[in-house]
Amino acid sequence: MKKVVHLIxxxxxxxxxxxxxxxxxxxxxxxxxxxxxxxxxEIAASPRSVLFxxxxxxxxxxxxxxxxxxxxxxxxxxSALVGIIYKIIRPNTKIVLFLHNTRDAxxxxxxITRSAAALATEIWADASSTLSTRMPSIKTRGRVISYLPxxxxxxxxxxxxxxxxxxxxxLVAQKRLDRALRIFAEIWRSRKDATFTxxxxxxxxxxxLNDIVSELGIGAAVSFLGPKSIDEIKYIAVGKAFYFxxxxxxxxxxxxxxxxxxxxxxxxxxxxxxxxYCHSGENAIVISSPSQVINEVSVLLSDAxxxxxxxxxxxxxxxxxxxxxxxxxxxCESVLALDKR
Numbered sequence: 482m483k484k485v486v487h488l489i490x491x492x493x494x495x496x497x498x499x500x501x502x503x504x505x506x507x508x509x510x511x512x513x514x515x516x517x518x519x520x521x522x523e524i525a526a527s528p529r530s531v532l533f534x535x536x537x538x539x540x541x542x543x544x545x546x547x548x549x550x551x552x553x554x555x556x557x558x559x560s561a562l563v564g565i566i567y568k569i570i571r572p573n574t575k576i577v578l579f580l581h582n583t584r585d586a587x588x589x590x591x592x593i594t595r596s597a598a599a600l601a602t603e604i605w606a607d608a609s610s611t612l613s614t615r616m617p618s619i620k621t622r623g624r625v626i627s628y629l630p631x632x633x634x635x636x637x638x639x640x641x642x643x644x645x646x647x648x649x650x651x652l653v654a655q656k657r658l659d660r661a662l663r664i665f666a667e668i669w670r671s672r673k674d675a676t677f678t679x680x681x682x683x684x685x686x687x688x689x690l691n692d693i694v695s696e697l698g699i700g701a702a703v704s705f706l707g708p709k710s711i712d713e714i715k716y717i718a719v720g721k722a723f724y725f726x727x728x729x730x731x732x733x734x735x736x737x738x739x740x741x742x743x744x745x746x747x748x749x750x751x752x753x754x755x756x757x758y759c760h761s762g763e764n765a766i767v768i769s770s771p772s773q774v775i776n777e778v779s780v781l782l783s784d785a786x787x788x789x790x791x792x793x794x795x796x797x798x799x800x801x802x803x804x805x806x807x808x809x810x811x812x813c814e815s816v817l818a819l820d821k822r
Contacts, residue, residue, distance in 0.1 A: 482513045485552040485813050486545060487579075488560035491520040491532065493682075495651060496607070496735030497556050497581050499711070500630045500805045509810050512817075517541065519563055532559065542566050552816055554579055554605070554809075558590040561597035568600050575602040575816055579626070582732045583614040583753050602816055607733040608754030624815075627808035628733040633742035635796050636719055642781055642788045644668055644675035646725040647745065649714050650736045652705075653684035657750075659693050660727040664771045666697040668778060675702055677725065678717060682708040715743065722788070723748050723778070727768060731755055741765075741795040746781065746788065748774055764794035 489501055507514045519541045520532055541563050545553070549571070555564040556579045564576045578594065578601040585591040594615070598604055604619050606612035607628040616623060646665060650656055658679065669675040677699075679690075687705065694703050709717065724740030724747045731737075731753035740747055741764065748766040749755050759765035766777045781788040 482508075483511050483551040483813075483817055484549070485512060485514045485554060486550045487514065487516045487554040487556065488541070488563055489516060489518055489556050490559040491518050493651075496628070496733060499735060500628060501556070503630045503804075504806050504809065507806060507810070510814075512810060512813055514810065514813070517544075519559055538563055538566070542570070546570065550574060552577060552602075552813055555597060556581060558586070558593040561593050565593070565597055565600060577601055577812075577816065578604045580604065580606040580611050580615050580732070582730065583611050584730050585615070603812070605812060608757075610754045610757065611732040624812055626812060627803040627805055628735060629738060629799060629802045630735070630805045632799070632804070633715075633739060635742065635744040636715065638744065638789065638792070639720055639722060642722050642785050643720075644672045644723075644778065644782060645721045646675070646677045646723045646748075647680065647718055647721045647740075648678075648725050648736075649680035649709070649739075650726070651684040652679070652681050652686045652690065654686060655729055655731075656686075657727045657729050658686065658690055661725050662690065662693050662697065662699070662703065664727070664774050665703070665725070666699050667771060667775055669699055669702050672782075673702075677703045678706060678721070679704065680706045680709050680714055680717060711739065714739075718743055718745060721745060722781075723766075726750070728752055728755075738799060742799050744792050744796050746791050746795060748778070758798055762791075764791055764798055 487501060489497060492498060501516045504514055505516055520537050545567055552575045553564045553567055554577045555561040561578060568574055568576050578597045585594060598616060603622050603624055604616055605624050605626045607626060609625050612623045612625060665677045694700050724745040726737060726749050728750055734753060734755040737747050737749055737755055747759055749759055751767045759767055761767035766774060768774055
């Protein structure tokens with residue numbers, strides 16, 4: 482057996498963790514794939530100081546030394562640091578850097594990510610835009626991984642198109658929920674039946690978002706539900722018409738992919754890979770201005786057939802895509818030059 486360990490910093494609500502959970506202790510042919518948290522007892526809400534604890538980093542390295550690994554896949558900079566140390570100790574090990582966003586979070590991320598890239602056998606990315614933006618000089622060592630964790634069955638079609646909006650993801654500055662709330666407020670002023678349901682853990686923005694809700698006077702129309710599993714989100718999304726995400730930057734945008742499969746028409750900024758699979762007027766509303774969003778939503782609210790066509794197109798976008806698990810295992814076999822069995 483050839484062992485692959487995919488390192489992730491800690492358990493969190495996000496595309497990296499959601500996709501990785503589909504591969505717990507997976508095996509295919511001669512491949513054994515394992516997902517390992519560098520900080521196994523921590524979650525996204527843990528104090529930042531805990532997530533800089535070098536003891537956990539070296540403990541993770543020691544575990545891999547005791548139980549040798551053939552490929553180390555590293556997601557996010559804390560994991561990359563572990564991979565670099567292990568590569569120095571076991572230079573024959575193949576390491577793979579997995580990129581999930583079009584931007585570095587800060588200088589530490591930039592420095593560790595570039596160091597890991599220099600040592601990596603391959604560099605994977607959740608989207609072509611992520612790879613070309615973060616590592617524009619990478620040619621032969623770059624690979625795009627299909628970022629579709631599962632094929633999700635669409636929710637039942639809604640009878641009447643209503644101004645019902647939902648978002649799920651981390652409540653962080655990157656997602657620009659302040660912008661979404663201000664656009665929603667304009668819609669609500671003319672449609673008092675409008676609602677906006679926001680699902681996800683607080684990443685430092687919840688207090689500010691609550692202040693904006695109070696400022697705009699839309700408290701009765703906006704709900705913050707906290708973190709939920711995808712199964713819970715599916716239930717909450719029943720009857721909703723639109724998925725609303727106004728991020729400043731993204732990689733693949735997994736929540737958008739999930740929403741489209743469920744049959745929600747996405748209203749999104751065309752950042753990262755989102756701009757490549759969301760086509761305004763066909764399967765999505767791609768934001769160019771607040772007034773454009775308001776106008777296009779108004780049209781869809783009054784034209785059920787047009788909404789239905791966009792909904793069907795959103796679902797069809799992902800109906801025949803390769804799953805994440807299949808793409809990752811194919812890539813591992815290629816890295817190890819294994820024959821598929």
